[in-house]
Amino acid sequence: MAGLKPAEVSEILKQQLDGFKTVAELEEVGTVLQVSDGIARVYGLSNVESNEMVEFDSGVMGIVLNLEEDNVGCVLLGPTEKIKEGDSVKRSKKIASIQVGEGLLGRVINTLGEPLDGKGAIPGTLYEMPFERKAPSVIFRQPVSEPLQTGIKAIDSMIPIGRGQRELIIGDRQTGKTTIAIDTIINQKEYYKKGEPVYCIYVAIGQKGSTVANIAKTLQEHGAMDYTVIVMSTASDPAALQFYAPFAGAAIGEFFRDCGHAALIVYDDLSKQAVSYREVSLLLRRPPGREAYPGDIFYLHSRLLERSAKINNTEAVARQMNDIPESIRHLVKGGGSLTALPIIETQDGDVSAYIPTNVISITDGQIFLESHLFNAGIRPAINVGISVSRVGGNAQIKAMKKVAGTLKLSQAEFRELEAFSKFGSDLDAATKSVLEKGSRNVEILKQGSASPMTVGEQIAILYCGTHGLLMDVPREKIKDFEKEYLLLLSTQHADILNKLNMGELNDGITQTLEMVAKKTVQNFVF
Amino acid sequence: MNESKISVRYAKAFFSSAVEKKLLDVVKKDVDLILQLLQSQPRLKELLASPVVKTSEKSAFMVTIFKDQFNKLTIDFLQLLLKNNREVYLLEMCLNFQLLYSKLTGIKTAHLTTAVELDETQIQQFNELVQANFGGKAEILTKVDEKLLGGFVLKVEDHQWDASVSTQLHKMRRELVHFIKN
Numbered sequence: 001m002a003g004l005k006p007a008e009v010s011e012i013l014k015q016q017l018d019g020f021k022t023v024a025e026l027e028e029v030g031t032v033l034q035v036s037d038g039i040a041r042v043y044g045l046s047n048v049e050s051n052e053m054v055e056f057d058s059g060v061m062g063i064v065l066n067l068e069e070d071n072v073g074c075v076l077l078g079p080t081e082k083i084k085e086g087d088s089v090k091r092s093k094k095i096a097s098i099q100v101g102e103g104l105l106g107r108v109i110n111t112l113g114e115p116l117d118g119k120g121a122i123p124g125t126l127y128e129m130p131f132e133r134k135a136p137s138v139i140f141r142q143p144v145s146e147p148l149q150t151g152i153k154a155i156d157s158m159i160p161i162g163r164g165q166r167e168l169i170i171g172d173r174q175t176g177k178t179t180i181a182i183d184t185i186i187n188q189k190e191y192y193k194k195g196e197p198v199y200c201i202y203v204a205i206g207q208k209g210s211t212v213a214n215i216a217k218t219l220q221e222h223g224a225m226d227y228t229v230i231v232m233s234t235a236s237d238p239a240a241l242q243f244y245a246p247f248a249g250a251a252i253g254e255f256f257r258d259c260g261h262a263a264l265i266v267y268d269d270l271s272k273q274a275v276s277y278r279e280v281s282l283l284l285r286r287p288p289g290r291e292a293y294p295g296d297i298f299y300l301h302s303r304l305l306e307r308s309a310k311i312n313n314t315e316a317v318a319r320q321m322n323d324i325p326e327s328i329r330h331l332v333k334g335g336g337s338l339t340a341l342p343i344i345e346t347q348d349g350d351v352s353a354y355i356p357t358n359v360i361s362i363t364d365g366q367i368f369l370e371s372h373l374f375n376a377g378i379r380p381a382i383n384v385g386i387s388v389s390r391v392g393g394n395a396q397i398k399a400m401k402k403v404a405g406t407l408k409l410s411q412a413e414f415r416e417l418e419a420f421s422k423f424g425s426d427l428d429a430a431t432k433s434v435l436e437k438g439s440r441n442v443e444i445l446k447q448g449s450a451s452p453m454t455v456g457e458q459i460a461i462l463y464c465g466t467h468g469l470l471m472d473v474p475r476e477k478i479k480d481f482e483k484e485y486l487l488l489l490s491t492q493h494a495d496i497l498n499k500l501n502m503g504e505l506n507d508g509i510t511q512t513l514e515m516v517a518k519k520t521v522q523n524f525v526f
Numbered sequence: 527m528n529e530s531k532i533s534v535r536y537a538k539a540f541f542s543s544a545v546e547k548k549l550l551d552v553v554k555k556d557v558d559l560i561l562q563l564l565q566s567q568p569r570l571k572e573l574l575a576s577p578v579v580k581t582s583e584k585s586a587f588m589v590t591i592f593k594d595q596f597n598k599l600t601i602d603f604l605q606l607l608l609k610n611n612r613e614v615y616l617l618e619m620c621l622n623f624q625l626l627y628s629k630l631t632g633i634k635t636a637h638l639t640t641a642v643e644l645d646e647t648q649i650q651q652f653n654e655l656v657q658a659n660f661g662g663k664a665e666i667l668t669k670v671d672e673k674l675l676g677g678f679v680l681k682v683e684d685h686q687w688d689a690s691v692s693t694q695l696h697k698m699r700r701e702l703v704h705f706i707k708n
Contacts (some may be wrong), residue, residue: 024686026659026686026687027686027687027688028684028685028686029681029684029685029686030684035620043618043621044683044684045684047683047684053599059700067529068529068530068531069531069534070530070533070534070618070621070625071529071530071618074570086565088681088686090686163561287530
């Protein structure tokens, strides 16, 4: 208010009053029969549609979920205390939706699209996107073909993710799930600078406000907020806001996807969303099923994740896409993508619980994080053996495929032998060499948080690992070697790194890599 | 469970029984009274919903207070509800009864709230307004609420015509706040 001049206020007043409709409109209303935690049963509203927004006397909004014979069940998007029995409820004749635009970038918003970061209103043109929208059907899609670089060696080499893919990040609490997602967002800065941005959406569901504030700060520090939107509904928000948050995020992602951009969405995490959906469903008296989740919990997640897609490159085809909201019809372009990184938290490594199995079966692969690896200092704590990417291989760049093609298998072999060698009997030379090489690769694959690497750097260092160039370097010196080696490459052979970034790998390049590696190894041999 | 099924079925049975016995108008008055009581006396609703009070006690209570005012059919209906432990849904049943009544007779019940008392001619004008807009005859129930400041709120079934000064002011305030905030 401080910066507001009195004249401006009067001007606004006049403008508003001029545009104010004094004619009373005929509205459709109902009466609140019953209010309980986060839901209300309303008598009347006989013409209301499912998923329509309704407004209560106190200004609180609700979404209609249950249509019964003589009443409707709504979830409340605001405080329950403000609603009393007998209050009137108005139809809004609007399906639940969110206002989306490029102005959202760099902002922290809630499920309804209201800014929470105190930076004022969302600027620019905004388009209305519905929460619930059908996923693009087959003809408007195309197979995953472009890589989405996470900047994490272990993932980009062994579990590659393609644009338009859904890759699950699963693991116990405190295993670094969120870190992987945040690092991936930070790594997209490279593309933002290049002018081919991958817009990121981070959806925080049922988390602590302080955690989200920390994440926003991390992203800000690394200059990643310029292309990122944070959708947040904290643990204290009504359950309805929590379970709609991923849908709001998906609506924002679809806006970028349909406008021909690449987008990345992180749902952190879907287990909490399932819990809030269970709460609402039980309060609405829908019959409970396994673990008391409602019958449509699978559909809740499958329809959400199905909205991630790689859209057909041909613009004429993309324009025909099903269920495009009228507001963005004129903006639709082909070739966009929406990549999803849903996160699921398991309890004590139990992946066979209901929600984890559901989401594993929906997604195109999973990155499995384990606490014992994390505690052993292997970070990111990815269990390579059971982590997979079902479609990402097609999207991996050629050079990386050549260098890291066998890495996953050899690491799996190493893990097996490692467990075996713990019995301590004599080992033959072949086994020993597998163990030596494997343990060095483990060191190479370790990576700090918020320190993403370009593909070129990744290929360069992985080349040394997979070709056994580091056998003379002691294990604890591998990290130092990596630093020095990459420094040498970037200062003296920047062209090689550039070529590797483009996916080129020929004999000339490999010779240089080997030469530099041998030179660097000298500094570490005792 | 779909709770609305209960209230719809009971209301239908009660209604058709009233029609058969040609007691519709009498019963309608009873229903209106019950509804008015339930809405104005929250304690009555609490009593009906309370699982602590025995059914026999509830039944005796109902008979004592309503014996002289209500038709026998209405009393029987209340007894049936108590016997089946469905007394909690009484409010919804009454609402459904009214709906069935207005469907059969074509008489719409309109709730008119104004800031000041209206005279006969004004009410007649509203009557014509309802007939013109919704068809059928209209029965207007008036209520005075000074909080409206002026104008009126007319509610007919699911539709509402809010032309009160307080709502206009409220809307204006909201738009201004919204505008300034943004």
